[in-house]
Amino acid sequence: MLYERLDSYVRDSREEFEDKLAEMIEVPTISMEPDRAGDMRRGAELARQYLESIGARAEVVETPGNPVVFGRIEAGANYPTLTIYNHLDVQPADPSEWHKDPFTFFKENGRYEGRGTTDDKGPALSAMMAARYAAQNGVPLNINFIWELEEEIGSPNFEHFIKNNLDRLSTDSILVSDTIWISRSRPAIPYGLRGAMMLTMTLETGAKDVHSGLTGGVARNPIGELCKVISECYDAETGRVKIKGFYDDVVRATRQEVQSFLDSGFTPQKFKKAHELKKLRFDDPERVLKAIMAEPTFEVHGIAGGYQGPNVKTIVPHRAEAKISCRLVPDQEPKKVFRLIRDFVREKNPDIKCEFLGALEPYIGEFTGKYADAASRAMKYAFGRQPAFTREGGSIGAVVTMKNHLRSPIIFLGLSLPEHGYHAKNENFDWGMASGGIKMFVRYFDEISRLSE
Incomplete structure (x- = not known):
């Protein structure tokens, strides 16, 4: 009935x-x-x-x-x-x-x-x-x-x-x-x-924005320095994180799991269309599925600093901030991953401050x-x-x-x-x-x- x-x-x-x-x-x-x-x-x-x-x-x-x-x-x-x-x-x-x-x-x-x-x-x-x-x-x-x-x-x-x-x-x-x-x-x-861990990286190199004609060439540029350190943290073309120990606790998906992922009806073409993406980092279905389901990430969500208005204002900014998160997989621990990133950044540029904002396991x-x-x-x-x-x-x-x-x-x-x-x-x-x-x-x-x- x-x-x-x-x-x-x-x-x-x-x-x-x-x-x-x-x-x-x-x-x-x-x-x-x-x-x-x-x-x-x-x-x-x-x-x-x-x-x-x-x-x-x-x-x-x-x-x-x-x-x-x-x-x-x-x-x-x-x-x-x-x-x-x-x-x-x-x-x-x-x-x-x-x-x-x-x-x-x-x-x-x-x-x-x-x-x-x-x-x-x-x-x-x-x-x-x-x-x-x-x-x-x-x-x-x-x-x-x-x-x-x-x-x-x-x-x-x-x-x-x-x-x-x-x-x-x-x-x-x-x-x-x-x-x-x-x-x-x-x-x-x-x-x-996947879990998530959120942080910011902040760099201040002065008290105010300064004229690039008067100080350019000797004044430190916090946006440029921040981008340099971020590029040392991960490869933006492949997504691979370069920080030692980042992948140590990752439990790899088994062959049985990966096959079940592949049985889901996934195609890179449908994925791109659904999310309105012009191009993926790679197009092999297995590699894509492992990347979005069973591997950790390092993502830059935004960088703020300097002049953001129309045309060009010729200043050297005094402050920059990057908003970053990492998607995590079993058995990564959010606080441990944050410490790895913080220590790596401190070694590359001790003036950059990393702040832990929150995490989901x-x-x-x-x-x-x-x-x-x-x-x-x-x-x-x-x-x-x-x-x-x-x-x-x-x-x-x-x-x-x-x-x-x-x-x-x-x-x-x-x-x-x-x-x-x-x-x-x-x-x-x-x-x-x-x-x-x-x-x-x-x-x-x-x-x-x-x-x-």
């Missing part, structure tokens, strides 16, 4: 899904902008109302920062508990870059555009609507919802929420729906995440076992193809926190695609992935409710 009515439920839920997604998108929950506190609160209250509307007990739980929305559907004290994690905060969006206003929901032919549609409000709603169906049809599973509002800024207060609510967060397993397939043609289940899970098998069957049921097991190149700070404190198996069942524009202009989602997601989640809930039988 569970599956006989599922297709009609999904069809009948479409208008409700679209209305709720529209309402969520038009609340600009940009956690990166401090003046959005009112919008963050509105987003949390809306989420609480949505969870209560499906029969969950729900509340907005305070933290030192933005709140967390927690809900629970109670099926029975003797039944297993699943915790579903999503986040409802979003990246900033520059309206001048978008087709339409990023916080005005737009739909056309089953395509939904707006900031947060795919990351991560659309997938959250798919999971919620699947949970309602499962509860209404007697699936013997308790379901907890954790909807965070600080994921996009590294989850600085998520551990506070977890540690202060451990008693009611006890769970048999965890489901995260905040990941991306490699290709629409092949479902993907990630089992690992890498995560590696299992791609075998009963939960992974249940996830694989659920994805195949909904989307018609056996999924590939992959790793995510990005980071989700909350995952490591849940692993450390809740100590339960974690499964990733994402619904986003490269062309959906994670963190990019014209972010979008679509009914095909949303409706398939509802079916996938229902099947997964059913599967794991019977694991102990």
